[in-house]
Amino acid sequence: MVKLGKQSWTLNQRVYIQESGTSVGPKEARGPLGDSFDKSYDNLYCGEDNWEMAERKLLQDAIQITLEKAGLKQQHIDMFIAGDLLNQNVSANYTARDMDMSYLGMFGACSTSMETLAVASQLVDAGVADRILTAVCSHNATAERQFRFPTEYGNQKPATATSTATGAGCALVSREKSQIRIEGATIGKVVDFGATNAFDLGSAMVPAAYDTIKRHLSDFGRTPADYDLIVTGDLSSVGSPILKDMLRSDGINIDAVHKDCGNLLYNSDQGMLAGGSGTACSAIVTYSHLLDEMRKGTYKRILVTATGALMNPTLLRQKESIPAIAHSVVLVREEG
Amino acid sequence: MDSKFKKENYNDTAKTYYPKVPYFRNCLKAFFVGGFICLIGELLTKFYMQVFDMSQQEAGTPTVTTLILISAILTGLGVYDRIAQFAGAGSAVPVTGFANAVTSAALEYKSEGYVLGVGSNMFKLAGSVIVFGVTSAYIVGIIRYIFSQLIGG
Numbered sequence: 001m002v003k004l005g006k007q008s009w010t011l012n013q014r015v016y017i018q019e020s021g022t023s024v025g026p027k028e029a030r031g032p033l034g035d036s037f038d039k040s041y042d043n044l045y046c047g048e049d050n051w052e053m054a055e056r057k058l059l060q061d062a063i064q065i066t067l068e069k070a071g072l073k074q075q076h077i078d079m080f081i082a083g084d085l086l087n088q089n090v091s092a093n094y095t096a097r098d099m100d101m102s103y104l105g106m107f108g109a110c111s112t113s114m115e116t117l118a119v120a121s122q123l124v125d126a127g128v129a130d131r132i133l134t135a136v137c138s139h140n141a142t143a144e145r146q147f148r149f150p151t152e153y154g155n156q157k158p159a160t161a162t163s164t165a166t167g168a169g170c171a172l173v174s175r176e177k178s179q180i181r182i183e184g185a186t187i188g189k190v191v192d193f194g195a196t197n198a199f200d201l202g203s204a205m206v207p208a209a210y211d212t213i214k215r216h217l218s219d220f221g222r223t224p225a226d227y228d229l230i231v232t233g234d235l236s237s238v239g240s241p242i243l244k245d246m247l248r249s250d251g252i253n254i255d256a257v258h259k260d261c262g263n264l265l266y267n268s269d270q271g272m273l274a275g276g277s278g279t280a281c282s283a284i285v286t287y288s289h290l291l292d293e294m295r296k297g298t299y300k301r302i303l304v305t306a307t308g309a310l311m312n313p314t315l316l317r318q319k320e321s322i323p324a325i326a327h328s329v330v331l332v333r334e335e336g
Numbered sequence: 337m338d339s340k341f342k343k344e345n346y347n348d349t350a351k352t353y354y355p356k357v358p359y360f361r362n363c364l365k366a367f368f369v370g371g372f373i374c375l376i377g378e379l380l381t382k383f384y385m386q387v388f389d390m391s392q393q394e395a396g397t398p399t400v401t402t403l404i405l406i407s408a409i410l411t412g413l414g415v416y417d418r419i420a421q422f423a424g425a426g427s428a429v430p431v432t433g434f435a436n437a438v439t440s441a442a443l444e445y446k447s448e449g450y451v452l453g454v455g456s457n458m459f460k461l462a463g464s465v466i467v468f469g470v471t472s473a474y475i476v477g478i479i480r481y482i483f484s485q486l487i488g489g
Contacts, residue, residue, distance in 0.1 A: 050447035150444035152411045153461065154420025154427055154436045159355045193346040203350035207343075242341075242353050249338035271421075
């Protein structure tokens with residue numbers, strides 16, 4: 001590893017995303033990226049008895065699919081690094097119960113996808129592990145109940161609200177050569193600009209994304225032109241324009257290369273208000289659609305900045321604001 | 337960084353990026369959906385008065401109960417929250433909104449069992465309505481009593 005600036009690093013070894021797998025719920029499957037996901041369910045229960053079990057089912061699917069694609073079994077994997085949105089990271093912890101390997105549970109809200117990927121690539125680079133599975137999941141109904149109201153409660157949401165994506169994404173990180181190489185990462189700081197509106201997490205996370213992207217470009221000595229795509233996790237249709245304007249006021253123009261996973265995930269007629277969010281949001285878009293586009297050659301180098309609102313309903317009711325964080329990972333297409 | 341994006345101004349700046357809230361259209365929707373729910377209530381009252389020969393006051397209880405039942409069933413079928421997203425206050429203010437608050441919470445916690453799940457959580461949302469409803473009724477009652485004693489009513 002080579003440390004860059006204060007918050008970034010590049011990897012010494014060539015570390016790759018060897019394979020990836022995604023499993024999603026009904027609304028994600030009906031969205032514009034529906035065909036890129038490996039597995040989908042037409043019902044939010046995913047054939048299970050309750051929402052929490054459904055969420056774990058999605059996570060297990062994503063792991064299983066990844067292993068099958070790589071032609072590997074659990075005994076070939078050294079470590080599992082995962083996280084989700086629920087209290088005590090239960091979906092990841094309880095899934096790890098059935099996996100015979102070391103486990104690190106991580107929480108960075110919706111930024112966990114890139115947090116786990118950054119750490120996994122680092123550990124593989126250091127030679128601490130040969131193969132690491134990183135995975136995240138979220139489920140609309142479990143998140144609604146934990147962070148907002150019961151799922152069937154009739155509460156009119158404003159147009160700034162985002163909708164937690166139902167799904168799971170898994171990536172297998174190793175030194176086995178593939179078309180997708182992990183070049184480096186920038187680990188974000190917790191940034192809090194005092195947002196208190198739980199129905200507008202998009203704009204609450206913008207300062208964190210701004211901070212990490214700006215820091216990344218400066219640490220790596222790059223400009224947005226060095227990337228074919230700078231994709232944020234779930235800044236929504238409200239936060240995305242704020243991010244662009246904020247960076248532009250510093251002379252950094254990302255207009256031509258910026259996209260937001262939450263806005264890629266659904267069609268505008270699906271009634272998803274400001275777009276998708278949730279831990280799964282950036283993972284299912286990156287580990288399916290974006291990697292596919294990289295393999296096709298549409299993108300050569302992308303910066304995935306997963307954004308997380310570190311919100312807690314109890315603290316929010318105690319008049320605390322919503323801190324946020326963003327982590328960036330650079331993915332590069334390797335020519336065969 | 338532009339000063340409008342500085343921490344102290346950020347939240348005001350963010351609001352300028354919000355889509356415009358269609359207040360007038362929302363009011364119309366709430367008015368008509370809320371009105372429609374009341375119309376159903378009115379028809380039910382007339383029905384109970386005609387068929388069961390009740391007075392208007394007597395018909396009140398079965399009317400409210402029927403509306404609660406309809407709301408609970410619609411909540412169970414996953415329809416009520418969609419009506420609410422469309423209607424806003426129109427479906428929240430009438431008694432059906434209260435029924436939805438109780439039913440949705442009961443449904444949500446069913447997976448945790450009937451006693452510690454449904455039983456202890458079904459008033460999670462509606463509980464504060466009951467607490468403050470009863471408390472304010474008590475206070476208003478006392479004020480009314482004092483006034484009636486003072487003016488000799």
